[in-house]
Each structure stands twice: as structure tokens, then as C-alpha cells.
Amino acid sequence: MNNNINLTSGEIASLWTNYMNDSMSKWVLLYMLKDLEDSDIIPIVQHASELSISHLEKMKEIFEKEDYAVPMAFEENDVNMEAPWLYTDIFCLNYVNHMARVGMVAYSGFLTMCTRKDIRDYYTQALQSTAELYNRTLDIQLEKGVNARHPYIMVPKEADYVRSKQYLSGLNPFNEKRPLNAIEISYLYMNIMTNALGMKLCISFAQTSPNKEVQEFMLRGKEIAKKHLKLFNDLLMKEDIEAPEVPDVAVSDSTTWTFSDKMMMFHVSLLMQAGVGNYATAASQRSDLMLNYERLSLEVAAYSKSGVDIMIKNKWLEQPPETKSRDKLAREKDRID
Template structure:
């Protein structure tokens, strides 16, 4: 049954619609550049699909905000992208990028749907989830057909069902005689996923560092690249210590172009989106892991990424690139006159 009366957006609904406008305004800019610099016809079709979906989501977000009498955010605009700039990334990079962004979309929109009451917002989020699902499947299918889909490690089948009957199953901080238990499949899943996302982030930030105009932005991207490499090494060690392979995307090529396709504002905004996703992934990985040393690793890495994020926020504030999300009035300040 549809709502038969007008209702204001709740704080959670306004939050997701406002954030969706910001994120999709960035995605439209990035995908316009990708679409203008892609050679493979099959990959171009996936890029075009992603661009059309982002443009649709951007318009839906704008319409919902206008209907609720909310100001339209500045976001990212055509001024923040130069589609005619020379190619910076490979076609295969675009596919890995789209697969990862589809995963982020599924996570963000999925959580938001469970907090929404407004039927128009729920319809928007449901359509956005379907779009992200389709994008993931299209990019995954093409990666598979090209033979470059990064598969998590295989494990030998278990012979029987078992239960955890000893507390030492949780241990891992004390590495006495290298007696940590082997990783379970849930822990492997999150470790491998974080290797893949960090590899993509490393390549993206390397490209950004190559073309950013501001020295501070270039240095920021270089620092992020170094952090990603360090985290990849730690996660890979968790796998190789158990004689498991450490799968990595290998077709993340970057050209030698130094001509910026994106503004420094877009570069910093995009970096902040990746950082937020990384912190969320680490929190999920920590919660899903039963070995205490892995939990500790995730907490430590998340703290490092959070500090890196804070440095980026300061750069954005200094350059007036960071928009303030909608918030309630400061009633205490107003009462003081």
C-alpha cells in the first residue's frame, strides 16, 4: 500500500538521499571519462550501463530532495572532469573498478533500505540495489570471460561437521611455536576481499598522485598508496602462512600520462569514499573473525586508515571542498541569542 499523505524525510532518509547525490555526482564524472577512454566494446557496454545508472540515481536523488524542500548539494560537476584528457588507466582496470563500486553500492543502499519508511525513498533504494546488482553481475561475467576474475583460494572439503570445543580456537596473539590454528573460510573470505580492494585502491591512488595538481594532494595520494601496499602485505601473509595463495588483480595498468582528467576536489572526494569503505570492510572483517590476532590486526589497520582520513578531511576543509551534511539547528546556541 502506497502512502496517501505527504511526509517529511526522516534523518536517515535525508542522509542516504543526500549522500547518494554526492556519490553519484562523482560517479557520473568518473564514468564520463572512462566512457571516453575505453577501447574494448564489451567493457564499454558495462561502463555505459554504469554511467546511465549513476545518472538515473543522481536525478532521483535530486527530485526527492527538491520535493522535501531541501537545498541541492554542490557535489561534483562537469568542471571536475576532463573527458578529453589522455587515458590514465587500462580497460581492465575499469572492470575491476566497476565491480568494486557495485559492491560498495550494494552495501550502502542495502543498509539504507532497512532504515527507510518513505515509500518513494524505498523505491529509489530498491531500484539502486537492483542497478548495483546488475552492474556487479555484468562486470563479474566479463571478468570471468576474459579470464581475469580474481577468485578467493580454494580449500579442501571437510569430512564431517564439527563444533568448537576449546577456547584456544580463539587464540592468536601469542605466536608460540607458530601454533595458531589455520584460518577458517569466513576469515579467508574477508582477508582476500581486503587484498583485492586495497590493490584497486593502490592503483587508483597511484594514478591520482601522477596527475593531481596540488603538491599536498599528490603527497596525500602517495601516502595512501603506501598504506594500501602495507595492508596488502599483511593480509597476504595471513594467507601464505597457511600455505594458501594470495590472489591479486594483475591487470591494473596505469599509463604515463600526467594530464589530470579529474580536479583535485574530485580526487580527494573519491579518496574519502574509498577510505570510508575500507574502514567499514575492516570492521566487518573484525566482527566475522574468531582468531584474536586477526581481530587485533583489523582494529589497528582501521585506526591507521581513520587517521589518514582525518588528514584528508583537513585538506578538503582548507580548500572549501567539503560540504556540510544537513543537520539540526544548534538550539543551545540559539537560546543564548
């Protein structure tokens, strides 16, 4: 049915991005698996690893049929399987839960960019299996008491409309700010948890990288995540809302080379993209919160740009598929003629 239908730019972009992400996930999860001890967590990480591998195999089949160059992505030499353990079992569980959340957002986006039925079928299945993985990790987090629940607030007893533009205010220090609403609390809570995980990953990458420039980049990322964490925590505490108790997401004191600098830089870049997406969708109608999210997004964007510069400098940044420059083709044709 699809043999004579060429891939669109949306499908090419989705498959390339998906392949890069799953290639990275495959090796990180395989590394984590070798040191896990918790019998409840091992099957979950194993299942996540198998999902990544099955996705890669499916995409390779599509690439072969379409004569589509397989991305270089990541290989066995990008991870040191002999390195000592780096992450606690609970960290690995929380990591899989977070990456499943990122994956659900990505797959739903990929699905909307694709029109060919076989590609849509693949992303529909990938979205469903990733949602199942997310639910399984969350169930285990709850069983082990390592999932920080969102705060409880009073259930509304009646519906109402906003009656004043003061509802949007928040910047004027002389005006009293209205209380945070449920939507704003939820996003603040989520962003605290994601920054906590990102901070620990940056620490682990900084202490195991042999490259001074990468070390400094990761330490800077740790400080940015810590600053954002404090800001979000403070906003909740000012409202007498208990900030989430971050579960055990510790890393060991190993300084042994574990992941390639290329993979670590890509990983942090992926997390930053997800983080900026979280900030962009963090619905808020209080002006001080809107301004904070905008300011923090710009800070993350600047940090991300410095990471891209490092990757280009060291030839770690794989180029996405692109269209041909018509002007260049014309000039090259003239030279040949």
C-alpha cells in the same frame, strides 16, 4: 500518499550521501568511457554511467518536491575530458565491479534507514539494479580470465563444535596457531583485492594532481595500501594458501590534470570508509587477525582524518545536512528582540 509525510533524518542523510556518491561516479565513468576500446567492457561502463545519471535525476525530483537544497557535489569542471587516457580497459571493468560492491552495501544500509514508501521503493530498485551491474561485471571478468577466484579448500564432510579456547589464540608466539578458516580466508582475499585497486587509484591521483599537498596525501595512501596488501598476502602464504593474482589494473604515465582535487579527495575518502567497513566486518576468531584488523582500521582512520583536514583547509568538504542548534536560535532571538 507521501505528500504530507516529512523526510526523516535517516532519509535526508541517505539521499544526501547517495547524491554525492553518484555525482562523483557519473563524472569518473564518463571520463573512462571516452577512451575505452574493448567492445565487451564499453556497454558495462555505459550502463553504470546511465545508472548514476538516472539516480541523480530521481533524487533531484525528490529534492524539488521536498524543497530540499540540491547538494553542490560535482560538476563538469571537476573533470578534464580532454586529458589523455589514464586507466586500462580492465582497470575500468574492475573499478565498476568494485564500486558496484560498495554500492550494494550502501543501498542496503540506506534502505534500512528509510521509512517512507517512495524512498524505500527507490532504494529497493537501486539495490536491485546495482546487484545486476555487479553480476554483469563479474561475468565479463570471468569470461576474460581477469577475476581472481577465492582459494579452494576442502568441503566439510561433517559438522562439529569448537572444543577449546585455543581456537581463539594467535598472539602467543609459543603456541601453534590453528589454520585459517574459510571465513577468515575470504575476508583476507577480498581485502587484498580492494587494497590493490585503491593503491592504483592513489597512484593515478598523485601523478595527475597539481597540488603538492594532495600529491603527498595520495602517495601516503599508496604506501598504506601496499603495506596492508603485504600483510594480508603474508598471512595467506604462511598457511600455504596462494595469494590472489591481481589482474591488470595498470594506470598510464599521464601527468595531465584529470580530476579536480576536490573530487579525488572525496573519492579516496569514500574508498576509505568502505575499507574500514570491510575491516570492521571481517569476521575472525583468531586473536592475531582481530588485532591486525583493529590496528589497520586505526591507521586508516588517522589517514582519513588528515584528508578531511586538507579538504576543510581548501574548502572542498561539503557540509552534510544538520539540525539547528536550539541554544544558538534562542540567543539570536534575544539579540533581535
